[in-house]
Amino acid sequence: MAFEGLTDRLQKAFKSLSRKGKVSESDVRDAMREIRLALLEADVNFDVVKDFVKSVREKALGAEVLDGINPGQQIVKIVNDELTKTMGEAAVPLNKSAKVPTVIMMAGLQGAGKTTTVGKLTKYLEETEKARPLLIAADVYRPAAIKQLQVVGEQVGAPVFEMGTDTNPREIVRQGMAQAAANHNDYVLIDTAGRLQIDEKLMQELSDIKDIAHPDEILLVVDAMTGQAAVDVAKGFNEQLGVTGIVLTKLDGDTRGGAALSIRAVTGKPIKFTGQGEKMDALDVFYPDRMANRILGMGDILTLVDKAQKNFDEKQAQELTEKIQANSFDFNDFLVQMDQMEKMGPLEDVMKMIPGMANNPALKNMNMDPKDLAHMRAVVYSMTPKERANPDLLNPSRRRRIAAGSGRPVQEVNRMIKQFDMSKKLMNQMSKGNMNGMDSMLGG
Numbered sequence: 001m002a003f004e005g006l007t008d009r010l011q012k013a014f015k016s017l018s019r020k021g022k023v024s025e026s027d028v029r030d031a032m033r034e035i036r037l038a039l040l041e042a043d044v045n046f047d048v049v050k051d052f053v054k055s056v057r058e059k060a061l062g063a064e065v066l067d068g069i070n071p072g073q074q075i076v077k078i079v080n081d082e083l084t085k086t087m088g089e090a091a092v093p094l095n096k097s098a099k100v101p102t103v104i105m106m107a108g109l110q111g112a113g114k115t116t117t118v119g120k121l122t123k124y125l126e127e128t129e130k131a132r133p134l135l136i137a138a139d140v141y142r143p144a145a146i147k148q149l150q151v152v153g154e155q156v157g158a159p160v161f162e163m164g165t166d167t168n169p170r171e172i173v174r175q176g177m178a179q180a181a182a183n184h185n186d187y188v189l190i191d192t193a194g195r196l197q198i199d200e201k202l203m204q205e206l207s208d209i210k211d212i213a214h215p216d217e218i219l220l221v222v223d224a225m226t227g228q229a230a231v232d233v234a235k236g237f238n239e240q241l242g243v244t245g246i247v248l249t250k251l252d253g254d255t256r257g258g259a260a261l262s263i264r265a266v267t268g269k270p271i272k273f274t275g276q277g278e279k280m281d282a283l284d285v286f287y288p289d290r291m292a293n294r295i296l297g298m299g300d301i302l303t304l305v306d307k308a309q310k311n312f313d314e315k316q317a318q319e320l321t322e323k324i325q326a327n328s329f330d331f332n333d334f335l336v337q338m339d340q341m342e343k344m345g346p347l348e349d350v351m352k353m354i355p356g357m358a359n360n361p362a363l364k365n366m367n368m369d370p371k372d373l374a375h376m377r378a379v380v381y382s383m384t385p386k387e388r389a390n391p392d393l394l395n396p397s398r399r400r401r402i403a404a405g406s407g408r409p410v411q412e413v414n415r416m417i418k419q420f421d422m423s424k425k426l427m428n429q430m431s432k433g434n435m436n437g438m439d440s441m442l443g444g
């Protein structure tokens with residue numbers, strides 16, 4: 001889980017402060033030392049850490065904090081604000097061209113996630129702007145690269161312009177641009193070659209493509225898992241090519257936070273998106289304030305709401321609400337709900353976006369194995385359509401049959417049906433505006 005160590009350590013630093021009614025200078029100094037170590041351990045750039053700690057210390061030692069009612073909380077707020085500032089204050093939107101097409105050129109090392117991000121970004125533009133992008137395959141060095149872009153293009157329903165591996169990338173881009181003009185595509189996304197490290201030849205090629213395509217946006221794709229190395233790569237690309245924005249991929253992995261926290265401060269270029277997985281919908285707009293909240297373990301409820309809205313099918317939701325109100329919610333509806341939940345991403349990640357949950361010990365010990373969802377699904381699929389639509393039919397012999405069919409113990413089937421009944425009652429009561437339903441359900 002991203003930022004886990006950093007979140008834990010920062011919270012430890014705050015805990016010792018929050019126990020105190022009044023904070024002395026030496027308390028602040030101790031906390032700052034903890035914060036400094038936490039950041040360094042998370043692989044944040046040394047200069048960034050130095051500036052960060054200096055700025056927080058100055059603010060924390062301000063008279064109003066020391067005399068404050070809850071100094072610990074105030075310092076958390078200062079750290080939160082400073083984290084936000086370090087990552088760039090506000091979200092920076094994609095540059096758009098006044099006339100079509102808007103050209104987005106991707107750059108980055110091999111394996112950073114360029115091709116995947118082209119697909120994700122296409123999907124994002126299709127969904128948010130009903131865009132019709134053309135994808136240009138300008139990586140002619142890796143034989144599989146063109147094929148990979150074609151697969152991605154197919155997944156998101158966008159055409160790919162390619163000329164095989166024998167034509168040079170400059171010519172491919174030139175002709176691709178002509179094709180986009182002929183087809184009136186509103187966006188062009190250029191997938192370029194990467195290398196294992198920055199080299200002259202690659203930089204020259206990228207500069208040439210830049211001169212040909214006049215991109216409105218040069219998005220540098222960097223792998224967050226590589227920490228400081230990602231920051232060095234970003235610095236190198238920016239100096240030699242001039243990038244306009246950064247996509248930080250693999251934030252779903254076990255990254256410590258160094259890249260997210262350093263890259264803006266070191267390069268001066270904004271992180272515009274983050275990659276949160278391999279699937280085409282695993283791309284999030286980067287909001288520095290939300291990321292700061294996430295790092296501090298205060299949850300990211302806004303991104304959660306965004307995700308819910310994105311995956312929210314209004315008609316389906318209306319039907320579900322009506323069924324809940326009529327108390328006719330059945331196992332078919334349950335499957336629909338499970339699909340919607342899963343679209344939002346791994347359950348643990350979703351839970352951690354809820355304020356206060358990131359460090360909730362209950363969550364830490366909770367075993368939210370995706371297998372559990374698969375088991376639940378297997379149980380529901382082992383019911384006949386009639387049983388799914390009418391859970392009251394589920395007598396013991398039917399339950400035994402379902403257990404055998406799904407390969408799950410009958411106790412588990414019983415437990416699941418019981419939980420289903422309970423949530424059904426609860427949802428029905430809540431839909432009638434009776435929030436006390438919650439108490440009686442929990443009590444009973």
Ligand code: GDP
Pocket residue numbers: 108109110111112113114115116117194221249250251252253274275276277278282
């Ligand atoms: P490229 O060489 O820069 O084009 O990189 P690719 O797009 O081929 O990505 C390299 C690998 O990283 C692939 O296996 C992708 O599925 C994976 N990948 C890309 N973005 C993400 C991400 O945000 N999260 C995770 N977990 N994997 C990613």
